[in-house]
Amino acid sequence: LITKADGSKFGKTESGNVWLDPEKTSPYQFYQFWINASDADAERYIKIFTFLPEEEVMAIIAAHAENPGARELQKRLAKEVTCLVHSESDYDQAIRSSDILFGKAGREEIMSMNIKTLSQALEGVETFDLPADKLAGNGINILELLAVETTIFPSKGEARKIVQAGGLSLNKTKASDPNASVTLDDFVQNQLLFVQKGKKNYYLIRIA
DSSP states (O other), X not given: OOBOTTSOBOXXXXXXXXXXSXXXXXHHHHHHHHHTOOXXXXXXXXXXXXXXXXXXXXXXXXXXXXXXXXXXXXXXXXXXXXXXXXXXXXXXXXXXXXXXXXXXOOHHHHHTSOHHHHHHHTTTSEEEEEOGGXXXXXXXXXXXXHHTSSOSSSSHHHHHXXXXXXXXXXXXXXXXXXXXXXXXXXXXXXXXXXXXXXXXEEEEEEEO
């Protein structure tokens, strides 16, 4: 019986645990489980769930002890287990997804992402459905999109103020022109638009 540092069971009946089936726990969610393990749990898990040689495991643990903030122990654990259960490709996608929310990934990275992986990475983010015909012709004015077709902003005036102040990004690219139009080409694979308001407010607009 595997237990966590808090004494709770590591099993399918406990909340917050993981499945090997990617349909029940996506590779991104799987990776996040291991990367967010506590120091105590990560030290135990890397000995149990990986095939790394003992001397390498001990070296990783020692390096982590010298600089816990770098979280090298959790990073190596997450990589080894994700590649083992899923694939190196799934691991790479999980890294890219994490960079979207927590790192410095830019427009090029997000536009090249797999739609399913991106959706999984943004699971839980407030999502708005937008009919495709709203983008017909030359697209839709950005303020109309943000304050009328969605409720990302309570009003066009508020949206205008934040856009002009540089506080809004579409697919990790700053939007500074309140008169700009958003077209289908701005959506990842013509399906998803990742909106960031300020530093920590995230939204997803999905073509219905």
